[in-house]
């Protein structure tokens with residue numbers, strides 16, 4: 001038997017491209033958020049509410065990841081926000097190379113905030129750096145309060161948790177305090193916002209925090 | 219099912235490390251998978267088996283070393299492995315932890331049979 005020593009990271013190619021993306025964003029002062037959630041938690045809805053509040057004060061752009069369609073990109077485009085759609089053809093997460101391709105198709109000069117809406121999945125995207133400044137995990141109240149314990153890697157790697165669909169709390173079996181406790185057990189540094197895209201509750205607080213991140217010269 | 223993509227990456231790395239004519243001699247590919255890497259070992263093993271078969275490494279098997287999640291407490295300086303997903307120091311109760319291992323996803327080494335050295 002002979003042994004060949006390799007010692008290489010399996011995702012090294014992704015990590016290299018992600019680093020390149022990150023330098024590109026840094027050089028232009030663009031703050032980048034990678035939005036992750038299960039399908040239907042409300043990522044696109046949160047973007048829509050965010051555009052309504054912030055489009056006059058902040059230059060925003062979106063990269064949409066989807067398994068099949070460009071429906072989300074169409075929703076975003078209605079707000080006159082520049083958007084490029086990535087269709088992963090069944091792929092369960094975005095990779096840095098796909099994001100780099102999308103960046104090449106848009107003019108990002110002057111952009112303050114770039115949102116990358118990842119494919120709906122709470123497992124796979126957690127290992128793939130895209131070059132973002134931070135990950136935002138969106139969880140809706142209909143998914144139950146134990147989700148952070150089931151997907152610890154995602155909640156540990158995220159910096160922000162948005163709990164969405166708080167308007168449905170009277171109808172679902174979700175205890176907000178238990179949900180918050182579970183999330184903070186995994187990641188005590190998590191910044192938590194509670195919102196409803198239906199009623200607009202909590203969107204102001206989220207946008208205020210976001211405005212600070214998008215402000216120039218930070 | 220992103221284990222398929224991971225298996226593909228592993229095969230790419232192996233191909234760069236082993237000359238093509240030696241591919242059939244590969245027996246073991248040792249990889250390190252952190253508990254926290256978002257990879258399910260069983261399904262990675264399955265995907266790899268299918269793809270290795272197609273790529274001429276018919277006898278190659280994955281040897282998966284699972285790495286537990288280890289932390290260092292920034293408050294008291296002690297190190298420990300995480301039992302459940304509770305990120306609190308068992309010594310001082312501090313929550314200011316650095317994850318020191320558990321995110322690994324690496325190809326360690328590759329084992330090949332030597333021709334002439336083994337009767338087969």
Ligand SMILES: Nc1nc2c(ncn2[C@@H]2O[C@H](COP(=O)(O)OP(=O)(O)O)[C@@H](O)[C@H]2O)c(=O)[nH]1
Nearest residue numbers: 039040041042043044045164165166196197198
């Ligand atoms: N009741 C309620 N429904 C919501 C809320 N936010 C989103 N939805 C609905 O949930 C569904 C999925 O939302 P979407 O934004 O497409 O989720 P995504 O897959 O994460 O982008 C849509 O039918 C939305 O109208 C909310 O706060 N309350």
Ligand SMILES: [Mg+2]
Nearest residue numbers: 043044072117
């Ligand atoms: Mg969406």
Ligand SMILES: [Zn+2]
Nearest residue numbers: 291294307310
């Ligand atoms: Zn401690």
